[in-house]
Amino acid sequence: MSAADNKNSYYITDKEVSFKFDGKKYIGYEGDTIASALLRNNVRLVARSFKYHRPRGIYTCGIEEPNGIVQILNEHNEPNTRATVKQIYEGIRVSSQNRWPSLNLDIGSINNLLSPMFSAGFYYKTFMGPKGFWKRIYEPIIRRTAGLGKPPKEFRSKSIHQNHNVDIVIIGGGLSGLITARKLINTQYDVLLLEQDSFLGGILKNSKKIKKISNKEPNEWINETEKLIKDSKNIKILKNSLVTSYNFANHLIALEDKSVGKKIDNNKSELTLHKIRTTHTILANGHIERFISFRNNDLPGVMLAASFEKYIHRYGVVPETSPVIFTNNSTTDSLLKSLIDLGHKPAAYVDSRNKDKIGRKLLNYLEKNNIPFYINAEVEGCDGNKKIKTISIKKSNKIIKVKSSMLCISGGINPDIHLFTQSKGLVKWDDKLVTFKPDVSFQNTITLGSVSGNFNYEKTVEEINNKLSFLKTKNIKSNIELNDINNFNIKELWETKHEKKSNWSKSFIDLHNDVTTKDLKQAVKEGFDRIEHLKRFTTNSMGTDQGKISSINSLGIVSKILKKKISEVGTTTYRPPYAPLSFSAIAGRNTFEFYDPQRKTPIHNWHIENKAVFEDVGQWKRPWYFKKFEMESMHLAVQRESEQTRKTAGILDGSTLGKIEIKGKDALEFMNLMYTNAFTKMKPMSSRYALMLGEDGMIKDDGIVCKLNDKHFIVTTTSGGAPKVLADMEEYLQTEWPNLQVYVNSITEQFSTFNISGPKSRDIVSKVFTDVDFSNENFPFMTFKVFDYMDTEVRIMRASFTGELGYEIYITPNKALELWKKIFHFGKAYDLVPYGTETMHLLRAEKGYVVIGQETDGTVTPLDLNFNWMIGKKKKDFIGKRSLTRSDTSREDRKQLVGIIPLDKSEFIEEGQHVVECDRLPKRITAPVEYLGHVSSSYHSPNLNHCIAMAMIKGGNKLMGRKLFVSSTYGTKNIPVEVVSPVFIDPENKRLVS
């Protein structure tokens, strides 16, 4: 037999939609999910399983689906999409996953025959060695054969985030959600109703269990309710919105799919992430049916009974007109009746309960309709090739074989407690319902309907009125009429007794991750008897479905093995998200250029025109080096720029340098506390290189401090450190020294900075700023001048980070480019060269200047860098002062800054290499090699024509002139080096001060 249509469905229209699955074209109806459309076309095999590559079919009708996971080719190759949720539209192209070469013929299914090897903990036990094999051999192979879909291609998210602040959130627009909403219509409360489907109704549309509400047909009642809500002033409905997280402080995350049932519009956002803050949360998110384990309970054709019923009523497709029904409770009664009412006849009805529990009424009904039924019986297993052929029923030790292609199973229903436990609510075991249900709420959470463990629809209204009596609302009066008596009468059943016929015979507990009941037993035997350990060892319920239809079953089975009560075994922890959440939704608009802002200097476009190659420094784009011609390599460019700067002059765009202005009555005192240097005796209009420490005595930042007067300072910081330095200053001002009257303010973007240096720099600036006297007597080293130029204020400081004569020019960004061009106009005669950060680093290394973050790493004190002269020892206090005399910071064998040069001048030392005492390293390192330190900076100096390097070496100050060795990436032979002073050029500072 095969599928049939149900023309009386709620949701499906008769508009045909064509779509492709694995390249083949099929026709479905508008409103169909991929799953319902495939079932309509009698496609049973839709996937291959995770580990064994076993054939799998559609198992459920919703978010809980463990099998029907597909790839959407025309939506950036979106993987791991639930076929039971994703709606089709004209032209959608769907493909199956985890199979090769095709779904029908999958080579990987050999894993199934090898399955004795693949039992619980297989990976942990098998792929232990030899060393390095896991990373290079095992993992790539396992990743290729086990797993899910392929990642998306050329993906660019357009998702957005939206915030809500409401009084009440109702999660779930089913029976209890809608009654609650009606109760809240036009009250004082701001309400948000979230529904995961594209329509309201829930159980009312999924089944024919409920006959009438307030004397109205369910559909009529739903439409009326929706209209009432829409007309209300205080309730908003969000459809296609799945709540994925319930965080602390009643903060919820919901994901809205904006393109359900239609092609994604590339110009619009496809997902909205709703961030919701609420005072009360009403969970009305219903229940999820669970399965039963038996032999081959994964064969295509096995489906949950309530899902089968959902396909009939919601999607108008009867997946099979004569299925076998296997149950241990009464929720399947309505499925039986739905089939018979549509003129179909189930092949058999199998019930594990006795006739008292089943009830006389149903048995009479079965007899009257002439349906073969077996009570006190179980399904032993099913057989078939890629779909069910025969179903074996076991009744009093006899096996009865029934031919059918589908088997509907129900092992009971679980309140969907995922969100409730995420909110940190406590659940308890209910012996009568054979499931966990919510007990004590931790936050302002109220559960209503079947999620609260109330499986009796007639009592819904009473429950809502009782639990919401604390709200200022009227009691609602509504009468719910059922199609049948509402009794659940479940009998505990987790796994049926079954035989093992071959390696193919498997009884699954987790379909998604291919975990069998045998794996559980083995794991317990091996000592993993705690449920959290067992879960991780077996990977049970760790798939993308989170074991929604099976995790309680595994607790049942484990409790039997351990001979404990299920309540003693306990549950594993439910963690967000409730269902897989696309990274693009989380990222929202914060992708690509919006991920992190780019900061550009006013000269940026000039740099581009002059072939600059850029480097990221924090958020800044800084020129790294300038290519003179297209083919010039970085090495050649840097050598050329460095040489030219020392020969005539070079200029650097230093606008990224952090600048902070410090003003106030107590500015001097504050500066003396923040920096190691002493500023009291410093003359106005002069500047000084300064260090900032942490309380632990380690160098945090450096910069140049300019003193205008005792109440006004300007400091520069490193390019990346500016925000942190400003924040630290604020922190100390507010929390430690609120008595100081000081104001600090960032002026990084208020001033552009150019550093011009080289022997000819004085000539160039004299030509640009003709009114300023640049002579050595009137403008000595480490002083500065402020004057008017180009109708604005310009500040020039004589300072240098290259060791050459140099000036730092500060000007408003509006005039910066004009001035920059002017400097080049006059600099042309002197071959003025623009240089980037790499040349800056090279030039400062030649002079032995350190870079914070390169020579230092948060464990370096000023003493380690021989900066004793920068410490105001006479000052009573400054940040980090006491730490400089700690037993650890005053050790003599601390790593100290030295220069090193290779003995063979043609050799090059690499940054980051180790400094050692031995001339070669052993081929296989078996014992630790004595290590002295590391190389922090290394460059080829064009001015000395050999490699120069700086290193941090244990007790380095005492090692001057010693021969040591530096490791290299080329083999075990080390490079012989000499320890020297880190100042390689102009140690007497003649160039600086002339």
Next chain:
Amino acid sequence: MILINCPYCGERDQSEFSNGGEAHVARPENSENLNDKDWGQYVFYRDNPKGIFYERWVHSHGCRKWFNAVRNTSTDEILAIYKLNENPPSKESFINTLKTPSGEPKVGSGNFTVKK
């Protein structure tokens, strides 16, 4: 994500704030008279209790003002917020209001009791 009620701006998302660690740890005034151990205590050691914690916050992506808060570290619930120049509320005033997430050992069962 929790909401924090900045005493200067009002309720804002946690992402606008930065945490500054334990509050009421004063910087020693005559540090030169302290031995290494006592100075080390100030620089490196902070409490990390389960339950009531007095801590500092700064509205770093807002008004840049520092303030103090009392937080229940087992639930992230902010129990009180006060300005730097205000007196901290007493620990006793919160003891009876403390909750822990259901299923977790109650406040006072962890290191909270170990520390006096």
